[in-house]
Amino acid sequence: MKFENVQPGQLLTPTEAMRLAIEEGKKGAGFVSPNPLVGCTIVDRNHRFLAVGYHAQVGQDHAEISAIKKLADPEMLRDSHLYVTLEPCAHQGRTGSCAKAIAPLGVASVTYAVEDPNPLVAGKGADILRAAGVRAVLFSDREDVSEAERTEITAQAEDLAEIFLYFMRSKQVFVGVKVATTLDGKMATTSGESKWITGELAREHTHRTRARYDAIAVGRNTFVADNPSLNVRHRDFPGFQNRVVLFDPEGVTLAELPGSNLVKVRPPESVWALVGKGLKPKNPAGVHVIEIPLNEKGEFEIGDVLARLKLEGLTSLMVEGGSQTYGNFFSSGFVQRLHAYIAPSLLGGRHGVAWSAGFGSGTMAERIRLRRSEREILGEDLYWTARVEFA
Amino acid sequence: MKFENVQPGQLLTPTEAMRLAIEEGKKGAGFVSPNPLVGCTIVDRNHRFLAVGYHAQVGQDHAEISAIKKLADPEMLRDSHLYVTLEPCAHQGRTGSCAKAIAPLGVASVTYAVEDPNPLVAGKGADILRAAGVRAVLFSDREDVSEAERTEITAQAEDLAEIFLYFMRSKQVFVGVKVATTLDGKMATTSGESKWITGELAREHTHRTRARYDAIAVGRNTFVADNPSLNVRHRDFPGFQNRVVLFDPEGVTLAELPGSNLVKVRPPESVWALVGKGLKPKNPAGVHVIEIPLNEKGEFEIGDVLARLKLEGLTSLMVEGGSQTYGNFFSSGFVQRLHAYIAPSLLGGRHGVAWSAGFGSGTMAERIRLRRSEREILGEDLYWTARVEFA
Numbered sequence: 001m002k003f004e005n006v007q008p009g010q011l012l013t014p015t016e017a018m019r020l021a022i023e024e025g026k027k028g029a030g031f032v033s034p035n036p037l038v039g040c041t042i043v044d045r046n047h048r049f050l051a052v053g054y055h056a057q058v059g060q061d062h063a064e065i066s067a068i069k070k071l072a073d074p075e076m077l078r079d080s081h082l083y084v085t086l087e088p089c090a091h092q093g094r095t096g097s098c099a100k101a102i103a104p105l106g107v108a109s110v111t112y113a114v115e116d117p118n119p120l121v122a123g124k125g126a127d128i129l130r131a132a133g134v135r136a137v138l139f140s141d142r143e144d145v146s147e148a149e150r151t152e153i154t155a156q157a158e159d160l161a162e163i164f165l166y167f168m169r170s171k172q173v174f175v176g177v178k179v180a181t182t183l184d185g186k187m188a189t190t191s192g193e194s195k196w197i198t199g200e201l202a203r204e205h206t207h208r209t210r211a212r213y214d215a216i217a218v219g220r221n222t223f224v225a226d227n228p229s230l231n232v233r234h235r236d237f238p239g240f241q242n243r244v245v246l247f248d249p250e251g252v253t254l255a256e257l258p259g260s261n262l263v264k265v266r267p268p269e270s271v272w273a274l275v276g277k278g279l280k281p282k283n284p285a286g287v288h289v290i291e292i293p294l295n296e297k298g299e300f301e302i303g304d305v306l307a308r309l310k311l312e313g314l315t316s317l318m319v320e321g322g323s324q325t326y327g328n329f330f331s332s333g334f335v336q337r338l339h340a341y342i343a344p345s346l347l348g349g350r351h352g353v354a355w356s357a358g359f360g361s362g363t364m365a366e367r368i369r370l371r372r373s374e375r376e377i378l379g380e381d382l383y384w385t386a387r388v389e390f391a
Numbered sequence: 392m393k394f395e396n397v398q399p400g401q402l403l404t405p406t407e408a409m410r411l412a413i414e415e416g417k418k419g420a421g422f423v424s425p426n427p428l429v430g431c432t433i434v435d436r437n438h439r440f441l442a443v444g445y446h447a448q449v450g451q452d453h454a455e456i457s458a459i460k461k462l463a464d465p466e467m468l469r470d471s472h473l474y475v476t477l478e479p480c481a482h483q484g485r486t487g488s489c490a491k492a493i494a495p496l497g498v499a500s501v502t503y504a505v506e507d508p509n510p511l512v513a514g515k516g517a518d519i520l521r522a523a524g525v526r527a528v529l530f531s532d533r534e535d536v537s538e539a540e541r542t543e544i545t546a547q548a549e550d551l552a553e554i555f556l557y558f559m560r561s562k563q564v565f566v567g568v569k570v571a572t573t574l575d576g577k578m579a580t581t582s583g584e585s586k587w588i589t590g591e592l593a594r595e596h597t598h599r600t601r602a603r604y605d606a607i608a609v610g611r612n613t614f615v616a617d618n619p620s621l622n623v624r625h626r627d628f629p630g631f632q633n634r635v636v637l638f639d640p641e642g643v644t645l646a647e648l649p650g651s652n653l654v655k656v657r658p659p660e661s662v663w664a665l666v667g668k669g670l671k672p673k674n675p676a677g678v679h680v681i682e683i684p685l686n687e688k689g690e691f692e693i694g695d696v697l698a699r700l701k702l703e704g705l706t707s708l709m710v711e712g713g714s715q716t717y718g719n720f721f722s723s724g725f726v727q728r729l730h731a732y733i734a735p736s737l738l739g740g741r742h743g744v745a746w747s748a749g750f751g752s753g754t755m756a757e758r759i760r761l762r763r764s765e766r767e768i769l770g771e772d773l774y775w776t777a778r779v780e781f782a
Contacts, residue, residue: 181575181576182758183576183729183731183733183761183775184572184576184745184746184747185572185574185575185576185577185745185747186576186747189752189753189754189755190753191753191754193754193755194755195755197755323740327739330737330739338574338737340574342574344760344761344762344764344777345758345759345760345761346721346729346747346750346758346759346761347747347751347752347755347758347759348718348721348747348748348749348750348751348752348759349714349745349747349748349749349750349751350748350749350750350751350752350753351751351752351753352747352751352752354575354576354740354745355575356575356576356577356737356738356739356740356743357739357740357741358739358740358741359737359739359740359741360738360739360740360741360742360743361580361738361739361741361742361743362580362581362582362741362742363580363582363584364580364584364585364586364588364738367573367736367737367738368736368737368738368739369735369736370574370735370736370737371735373735373771373773375766375768375773377766380764382764382766382773382775384574384773386735
């Protein structure tokens with residue numbers, strides 16, 4: 001259900017109001033980190049549509065306030081019902097507490113799909129509202145919606161704010177993996193060709209996906225083979241600056257970095273080169289060099305890498321290859337989401353490089369499961385994204 | 392556009408009438424070989440919906456006749472317009488000539504989406520109609536439909552009757568390949584586990600797909616590992632009997648055949664064992680043994696196999712594995728359609744068996760293209776089917 005399809009005054013069920021809020025929340029993707037994506041729908045006392053809003057930019061209005069400001073007259077809030085994808089915040093952050101702002105406005109109820117992920121704050125926003133006489137209720141506690149709708153809405157609201165929720169709950173960097181692959185799982189030929197597996201629409205979509213992550217990770221082999229830019233080139237994100245994390249345990253690419261596309265398209269300090277501890281590398285062209293201990297195999301422990309990247313300020317990271325880097329991440333178990341762009345072609349196994357070559361399970365029971373798949377057709381290609389679940 | 396959604400008397404454009412005929416034609420899948428799937432829509436002089444029909448069983452009414460018989464009164468045909476997915480047949484076969492049957496009925500026009508594929512007969516059905524004063528026109532020659540719609544309808548009507556059209560035009564057996572695979576292209580673990588990659592709905596769908604082919608092909612390794620039945624187990628096809636073609640160049644499985652599931656679920660003469668010429672095998676349990684010369688590598692030439700299977704009466708064959716058999720078929724270039732059932736899981740390359748391991752191209756330009764993809768969500772899995780195009 002999209003705002004563009006909703007009429008003013010249209011009757012909305014609680015589930016429809018929440019679906020609308022979820023769709024609206026997605027519009028902030030790429031602009032709100034480290035905040036969550038949040039959407040909010042307001043309906044009147046008779047459950048007729050009044051307004052919708054979303055958190056559009058970090059430091060600016062939260063979704064609830066954005067929706068309220070769309071009303072022509074604050075009196076319209078009297079006895080209205082708010083549907084928010086996440087519990088209204090209790091605390092004063094960059095902006096004020098939403099719960100405190102809503103409390104005195106005469107709203108009848110606030111339904112939220114997901115509790116605040118911070119266990120110390122969870123339920124506090126709702127408490128502030130209740131103290132002011134506003135009915136505050138978790139969507140999945142509402143008895144007037146079906147079990148199936150409760151499950152659907154909760155899952156979708158969790159997905160909407162997944163990076164924020166994962167980071168707040170686990171205190172770890174959220175990792176996505178992006179692959180562009182043939183239908184038979186190949187990402188290149190053994191001779192190194194990979195341009196282009198997917199079509200233009202899929203490649204454009206990739207830029208939108210990149211914008212949702214704080215940084216893009218790439219292995220040194222892919223860096224050497226492709227000299228990629230890994231920036232966000234998309235009309236919806238003009239001037240968007242992202243960071244790149246280059247995995248180079250032996251520090252062999254540092255000399256090449258100054259002339260590379262990675263450095264050409266962004267300030268050099270946005271390129272973070274991860275190298276083995278003790279290499280004491282020179283700092284080429286102002287690139288941010290981070291030393292991390294290697295394990296006995298001469299590789300990074302992904303857990304160590306993510307812990308360090310969190311200290312450097314990241315909440316999310318998207319891994320774009322190559323197969324060795326994919327292998328390290330999947331073998332470590334630190335992958336939360338897969339973004340697969342699947343092209344209608346076959347390269348075959350004789351001369352094709354499998355993107356999943358570097359990891360794997362020996363039994364069916366140990367296979368990696370993909371949950372809550374969403375698929376979108378992009379020209380001739382298919383975008384398939386899902387949560388990753390390890391056995 | 393489906394019949395179930397069309398109201399009696401509903402106004403239909405030529406494109407809508409043809410889309411309806413195409414959907415209706417699909418209902419005959421599994422029942423009409425060696426005939427084509429064909430559908431027919433009848434609209435009145437004002438282009439309002441009257442009836443729809445399809446070819447439901449070999450030896451029974453063709454689509455045009457089936458639609459006409461649905462009319463309460465033959466007089467309703469006066470000045471009506473027929474939309475048929477394939478040119479009405481000119482000749483007397485198991486049933487009479489449709490063109491001759493339609494000619495005297497007062498129909499104003501017959502639009503068909505694809506010409507008769509037999510060059511000796513192409514246009515003859517249309518000529519019979521024209522001689523009787525009926526306007527007979529190829530859909531893509533109609534000037535009142537857009538270029539995009541002409542392309543879409545022609546492609547869909549070609550796909551509907553693809554097995555028949557390919558066989559008539561090329562005089563060769565149509566080959567489909569079915570794979571059940573993880574998202575990263577694995578069909579089993581190296582330890583031999585493959586049950587089950589896909590879910591119940593996908594496996595049920597497989598039986599429906601099998602019914603569209605005259606026979607199922609399987610390699611001897613898969614036969615030994617899985618002891619498969621490869622029959623059609625689906626409520627829509629009660630008692631359906633299909634043939635199996637077992638690829639066994641060295642004839643090593645013949646002794647195992649009598650107790651196998653292949654023979655248990657069907658008459659033994661429906662199991663065709665392909666073995667190398669000169670093996671002079673005994674004929675175990677009444678199985679149909681076919682000797683085919685081996686090439687210098689000790690393998691079958693797929694072209695030879697298909698030529699022989701055609702002589703044995705097949706028009707279509709679906710290959711169900713394993714990777715060596717897939718490899719032989721894809722390497723030979725004799726594959727027309729892929730049926731991929733893709734599961735939301737990853738097995739990885741470390742211990743996973745890639746279904747495409749046995750073939751492959753060394754350059755991107757030589758990769759196999761999949762054209763006119765159609766996708767359907769089956770539970771958590773994705774069914775992706777497409778025409779196969781070799782470089």
